[in-house]
Amino acid sequence: MSKGVDCLMKDEGRIRNWLKENRARGARLLQLLVRENSTRGNESSAQAILIEKCRQLGLTLDIWEIGGDELTKHPAYCCDRSSFAGNPNLVAVLKGTGGGRSLILNGHIDVVPVGDLNNWDRDPFSGWIESGKLYGRGTTDMKGGTVALLMALESIVATGVKLKGDVIFQSVIEEESGGAGTLAAVLRGYQADGALIPEPTNMKLFPKQQGSMWFRITVSGKAAHGGTRYEGVNAIEKAQRVIERLLQLEKDRNANINDPLYENISIPIPINIGKIQSGDWPSSVPDKAIIEGRMGVAPDETIAAAQQEMENCLQELNEQDEWFVLHPLTLEWFGGRWQPGKLETSHPLMQELSKGFKQVMGKAPMIEASPWGTDGGILSSVGNTPVVVFGPGITEVAHDANEHIILEDMFTASEIIALTIIAWCGCED
């Protein structure tokens, strides 16, 4: 690095001071973002806020509607959305002076549906603040992380620190449905020497990420009048058999995981039953049940190998159960699919991030494997970019009612990220 240690320390101090003085800006930006419901297909208004923010920071903007053959025919493309019209991807670049390492800062703007509204204490899109927490769908997963990125960037711009390497800020769509937004960014040419994704890790560092993909199992029954239900075969009861078998498969697969990074995680690679739908009339025996869910993939496993395990498991059921012999279960892999990813804990990006963490927190970070897939799988496997996932959100409340983020963590994360950026990219005297 061309900059003396003293000088770097001075920059760090100014940046951290700026961040401490401008916390209210960060909270306000997050509240603004949460108030725009950016569930799938509705991302444009939240993106608009980020676009304007990046313009104010003087970044070079790239705003585009994803699509086209290169994307949709790519082997890692996995998406059942028919149109991306009007809901753009955003990449905004802070160009470096040259000679430094480049860094992608990646966040997704899409949020999952709110679930049962009755479980929320208030409007999920109001962004209310209580006891230092900001509430709402997407606060933790992952608008809070995105705000931490932008505050870090703003602190660098505002304090006049000149980076050598490029910083490539990305606000992508479609992370929750399989990563088409990040894939589009990679295919547009955005690669870097490292990437940071502030998904909700409870301030832990996740160098390894669980992959995952969605499955749909169709269970056949035989319809009958409910009064003579013994003349039919209830697809709901047959689906129960399938669910039990899937839970057994989950148990078997997790028994084989020995990675110490998963030591504190009760189910490293879960099989989640996310949806079931069966029947259209209370007095009829339902003749079809559809189960949808998400299967986790270990960081050192391939998606294909995990899929094969589930296929074998259903094949067994199709051979063992008399009804399924004649009316076999069908399995589809649809919608979301997230590549697993891993980085050695000794990688320089892990080192710089750990150093920044220690500087701000006064202790070493906890390092674990991520319990979910992120766009990091695509960044690393397709974009050849080393990825660490680290963010201020709370893993446990992601996708839950009353989702929230501890604002203090978001502010602290922005300091850690700012220090990591200047250390990674390097800065001019």
Next chain:
Amino acid sequence: MSKGVDCLMKDEGRIRNWLKENRARGARLLQLLVRENSTRGNESSAQAILIEKCRQLGLTLDIWEIGGDELTKHPAYCCDRSSFAGNPNLVAVLKGTGGGRSLILNGHIDVVPVGDLNNWDRDPFSGWIESGKLYGRGTTDMKGGTVALLMALESIVATGVKLKGDVIFQSVIEEESGGAGTLAAVLRGYQADGALIPEPTNMKLFPKQQGSMWFRITVSGKAAHGGTRYEGVNAIEKAQRVIERLLQLEKDRNANINDPLYENISIPIPINIGKIQSGDWPSSVPDKAIIEGRMGVAPDETIAAAQQEMENCLQELNEQDEWFVLHPLTLEWFGGRWQPGKLETSHPLMQELSKGFKQVMGKAPMIEASPWGTDGGILSSVGNTPVVVFGPGITEVAHDANEHIILEDMFTASEIIALTIIAWCGCED
């Protein structure tokens, strides 16, 4: 009776001959009716065919839109339909000359949804004929029965036989959803000395009818990201516990049934799990599951007593399961509710019908208890009208894909019904 036995026998012979010669008319009428999809809210076109048929037979027509406070505030009213506009009830009376017993002939025009279309060999509303069977939604339940009624009436009108008692033909809506159509007819003043409902009994006589009602159970879970599913509580898994408990309740309730009329029925009063819906995202742990179904009520049990048994059962679960203690199951009785009904096997209506059956079939009828509720519960409990259920449809294929009726049975039933009408109502020389 004022008519000599010889004369009656002559009438019977003419009527049966007419019916044998006019079978094609009956098949054609059924095909026409099946081709009109008369699922709930779409009954008008099928009713139009029956209205015109009754006009041609010279019956006195009463066509009306059901509704009004007398109906909707009646304790036996049980309906979640918001509007009956444009889909009328039909009652058509063949006025007797006086001095005879009156008879209600009741059929419902509504049919249940088709379920999964892929399970049908052909369009469920095409009414295709193959190997003496006519196929389609509603053939067995119960447009075939209605055609048997109308053919019987037409044979009487066509042969010039003059009845003493009134015959009150009814084609009602809403049977499949709780009987609001028949209740409306009762409240409009239609009562009689007896009633015959040709629901699909496989040509058996059902003097007792299972009552039933719909239930909806809401199961709470706790949402979480599917990758950390151990942070949530899966409503689908909790719903499985509920379904298992309901199946146990079904077992317990049926162990107490000793009525010999139920001897050949494997589950006299079933609890049918007709519907389940949970989750809106494969990668989220669902926080709510809704189970809907139908609970059977024994002929000598009250609806209230059966409801209490299910309420107690869920109350137990709410006390035993740690999760349900804090997040109790809720139970609603919604939509359909059918009163149970019973008639002594020695009742004169049973006698006359059995005699007619023996005359046509050359053997005594099988007598059983009905495995489902019918509008007979309302006719008997609200309308004080003794009811027998007897019809040509096939119990096993009601509500199923490829529902069909054996045309021969429909023709035979119309002969039995015609003989029962003239014996019950009496006829002039």
